[in-house]
Amino acid sequence: MTSYPTTWRRPPQIFTDRRWRIALQIGALVYLVFALGTLDVNWARIADGAERGLRFVAGFLQPDFTSRWRDISIGLVESLTMTLTATVVGVAISVPIGIGAARNITPRWVYMVCRSIIAVSRSLQEIIVAIFFVAMFGFGPFAGFLTLVFGTIGFLSKLLAEDIEDIDESQAEAVRSTGASWLQLINYAIQPQVMPRLIGLSLYRLDINFRESAVIGIVGAGGIGATLNTAIDRYEYDSAGAILLIIIGLVLVAEYSSSYLRKFLQ
Amino acid sequence: MTDFPDHWQHRTPRVRLAIWFGWLCLVALFVWCWELMTARTIWSFVWDAPTQAADIGSRMFPPRWTYVENLLVPLWDTLNMATLGTILGVILAVPIAFLAARNTSPFPLVTRPVALFIIVASRSINSLIWALLLVAVLGPGLLAGILAIALRSIGFIGKLLYEAIEETDIRQVEAITATGASGSQVLTYAIVPQVLPAFWGITVFRWDINIRESSILGLVGAGGLGLNLQASISTLAWPQVTMIMIVILATVVLSEWVSAKVRQAII
Numbered sequence: 001m002t003s004y005p006t007t008w009r010r011p012p013q014i015f016t017d018r019r020w021r022i023a024l025q026i027g028a029l030v031y032l033v034f035a036l037g038t039l040d041v042n043w044a045r046i047a048d049g050a051e052r053g054l055r056f057v058a059g060f061l062q063p064d065f066t067s068r069w070r071d072i073s074i075g076l077v078e079s080l081t082m083t084l085t086a087t088v089v090g091v092a093i094s095v096p097i098g099i100g101a102a103r104n105i106t107p108r109w110v111y112m113v114c115r116s117i118i119a120v121s122r123s124l125q126e127i128i129v130a131i132f133f134v135a136m137f138g139f140g141p142f143a144g145f146l147t148l149v150f151g152t153i154g155f156l157s158k159l160l161a162e163d164i165e166d167i168d169e170s171q172a173e174a175v176r177s178t179g180a181s182w183l184q185l186i187n188y189a190i191q192p193q194v195m196p197r198l199i200g201l202s203l204y205r206l207d208i209n210f211r212e213s214a215v216i217g218i219v220g221a222g223g224i225g226a227t228l229n230t231a232i233d234r235y236e237y238d239s240a241g242a243i244l245l246i247i248i249g250l251v252l253v254a255e256y257s258s259s260y261l262r263k264f265l266q
Numbered sequence: 267m268t269d270f271p272d273h274w275q276h277r278t279p280r281v282r283l284a285i286w287f288g289w290l291c292l293v294a295l296f297v298w299c300w301e302l303m304t305a306r307t308i309w310s311f312v313w314d315a316p317t318q319a320a321d322i323g324s325r326m327f328p329p330r331w332t333y334v335e336n337l338l339v340p341l342w343d344t345l346n347m348a349t350l351g352t353i354l355g356v357i358l359a360v361p362i363a364f365l366a367a368r369n370t371s372p373f374p375l376v377t378r379p380v381a382l383f384i385i386v387a388s389r390s391i392n393s394l395i396w397a398l399l400l401v402a403v404l405g406p407g408l409l410a411g412i413l414a415i416a417l418r419s420i421g422f423i424g425k426l427l428y429e430a431i432e433e434t435d436i437r438q439v440e441a442i443t444a445t446g447a448s449g450s451q452v453l454t455y456a457i458v459p460q461v462l463p464a465f466w467g468i469t470v471f472r473w474d475i476n477i478r479e480s481s482i483l484g485l486v487g488a489g490g491l492g493l494n495l496q497a498s499i500s501t502l503a504w505p506q507v508t509m510i511m512i513v514i515l516a517t518v519v520l521s522e523w524v525s526a527k528v529r530q531a532i533i
Contacts, residue, residue, distance in 0.1 A: 010455070014383035037410075053403040081299035088296050118525065123515060127394065127482045131499060136318045138311035141303050145491040215392045218486060232402050240399070244391065251390035 026182075052235075059237030060244065068231065068239040075227030076246065078141045079213040082223055086145045087206045092151025095198075097153060098160030099186065105164065105172075121154025130216040141222030143188070148209045148216075155208070159201050160194065167193045200262040207254040214247050322504060329508035337494060337513050344517070347408055347483065348476035351415025356469055359420045363427035369439075370431055370457060381424070388421030393479045397488040411488030415476050422472050430464040431457060467529050473494035474525035481514045 015021045065072070100106050100114035129150050133143040167190060175189040217225020224243060231240040277285070293386045366381035397414035404410045434457055441454040484492020491514055498506040 010459075031349075038342065038346065039350070039408055042405060042407060042411050045407075047407070049403045049405055056399065056403060077302060081303040084299045085296060085303055088292070123518070125478060125482055125514075127485065128495075128511065128514075132322070135499075136315045136324060138308055139305055142307045142312060145303060183510055211390070211392060215394050218394060218398065225395070229398065232398055235402075244395070247395075248387055248390045254388060255390075 010231060016044060052237075056237040056241070059148060060241035062238060063242035063245050064236075064238035065242045068227075068236065068242075071227050071230070072224075072239070072243060072246070075217070075222075075224040075243075078144075079217075079223035079225075082141045082144050082148060083209045083213050086148030087152060087202060089145075090205065091147045091198075091202050091207075092117065094153045094156035094160065098157040099164065099190075101157055101161035102164035104167075104169070105182075105185070105190065114161070116211050118154050118158050118161070121123055121150055123130065124126075124150075126151045126212050127219060130219050130221045132171065134220045139220045140220070144213060144216050144221035144223055147221055148212060151212065152205050152209065156205055160198060163194045163197050164190055199265055203258040203261050207251075207258045210254050211251055212230055280416055325502075325504035326508045328505065329512060330503075330505035331460045331509065333506050333509045334513065337491065337510065340484070340489075340491045340494050341513060341517065342483075343408055344480050344492075345477065347411040347415060347488070347490050348473060348481040351480065352419055352469065352473045352476050354412060354416035355419025355472070356423055358416060359423035359427065360465075361493065362424045364453075365429060366424060366428040367431035369434070369436075372454065381428075385421045385424040385428075388417055388419075390421075391418070393418035393476075394483065394486060397483045398486045401487040406489070408486035408489040411480060411490060411502045412485045414483060414488060415480055417475065418479070419472050422475070427461065427465060430461045432467075434460040461533050466532050469527045469531075470525045474521045477521040478518050481517065512520060 012018075012021065015024065072169075096118055098113050100110045101118055103111055106114075126147055130143065130147040133146045133150075137143045137146065171193065172185060172189040175185055180188065213223045214225045214228070217223040217227070218229050220226065224247060228240060228243045231237075231243060275282075362381045362384055365372070365377045366385060368374065368378070371378050371381070393414045396417045397410055400410035400413050404413070438460065439452060439456040440454050447455065480490055480492075482492045482495070484490045484494070485496050487493070487496075491510055495507065495510045495514075496506075498510060
């Protein structure tokens with residue numbers, strides 16, 4: 001007779017094999033020991049920094065909007081204009097690339113070319129792209145604009161292409177059977193189906209571009225990030241706190257309004 | 267008798283007019299923003315860009331392969347920064363997610379808004395900005411990077427996890443409650459098993475993003491590969507920059523592959 005356990009134990013969920021579980025736990029432990037071992041922490045420097053940290057928290061609680069308002073407003077205007085122009089240009093460029101990268105409506109070689117453009121644009125981080133554009137085009141929002149356009153192309157073309165590949169084929173078939181040319185096919189069969197999604201994605205990208213524009217300024221591509229970087233370099237934590245609060249506020253507004261608009265449009 | 271138009275049109279004249287007006291506004295806004303943005307652009311630099319690009323391009327190749335020896339330690343640092351940052355972020359994010367979810371929040375009126383604010387604040391600030399602040403406070407080094415990654419991860423993991431918690435099946439919770447289980451028992455036996463796969467998926471996904479982000483955090487002094495990138499760019503050592511970018515790209519692709527495999531296995 002087998003003896004049944006008197007208490008119930010919860011069965012394991014993801015790794016059902018006991019040996020795997022033990023091996024993974026030991027592996028994780030060994031890794032943690034090694035990783036924490038190579039982490040060398042300068043406690044004296046951190047103790048020094050504590051006072052600065054407190055000043056930063058104080059600055060965040062009592063943000064100073066006025067004394068650097070001129071710099072902040074220039075940075076904000078740069079960020080906002082950069083975001084809008086980059087999104088418009090990015091969408092304008094990514095529509096043809098997106099159409100080209102949809103397998104169901106383009107010849108194979110166009111598909112390959114467009115997909116490789118998307119792959120390049122997606123695999124490079126925006127900061128690294130920004131560094132290169134700053135080196136080529138000089139400091140300022142123009143380099144930032146180009147960076148955001150570059151990022152937008154990868155994002156929008158990929159999603160647009162996937163959308164076009166997912167369309168209802170019967171509508172395209174119907175338009176094709178009337179003897180429509182390729183352009184008419186795009187105009188009457190594809191465009192009505194993907195347009196709401198495209199507008200939604202563009203608004204979403206507008207939101208992302210604003211967030212990014214706050215970051216790429218750190219490497220010299222203009223915008224509010226540059227102002228923030230300067231404020232921190234000058235140890236003006238109250239101005240930095242004000243800039244951060246403005247960024248958080250604007251991101252919130254952008255996020256909620258873009259999600260509201262997307263719901264409204266779909 | 268109404269007179270019918272002699273050919274078919276998709277929209278009524280009024281709607282067409284509204285759409286045209288919308289486009290006009292967009293174009294006007296674009297032109298205005300463009301003027302503002304480029305007001306202080308030095309165009310000679312812009313026209314000069316192709317020669318600059320060709321110049322940098324010619325300096326970048328061939329990459330300096332031997333430099334890879336100097337990159338092994340920064341690579342290890344980068345991986346550690348991402349992994350330890352993710353672990354710390356998860357530890358901080360899990361309680362916040364439970365406080366933010368409508369069905370598990372103990373005092374919804376008080377704890378929910380606070381938890382949601384933490385999530386939003388963490389999400390709207392990029393990890394590079396977190397790193398910039400923390401480097402100023404804690405001094406340059408891995409610790410600032412780990413904390414920056416962790417702080418940014420809280421928002422991401424917290425948001426996805428609390429949505430997963432809110433989507434749990436209420437019947438299982440009711441079944442456990444019906445046995446007379448206490449609140450913590452309901453959590454461990456009804457809610458945790460349901461969100462566990464989502465939890466691991468989110469964590470691995472965030473880890474993958476963190477590898478991407480930690481490779482550049484060094485630009486503001488937080489250690490890892492970005493530190494070498496910054497040094498190489500400052501000294502205009504373009505062959506080294508190429509090498510670093512190859513390493514970053516390889517790491518990112520590899521981590522993306524690992525994360526895709528793991529998520530496939532879990533979900």
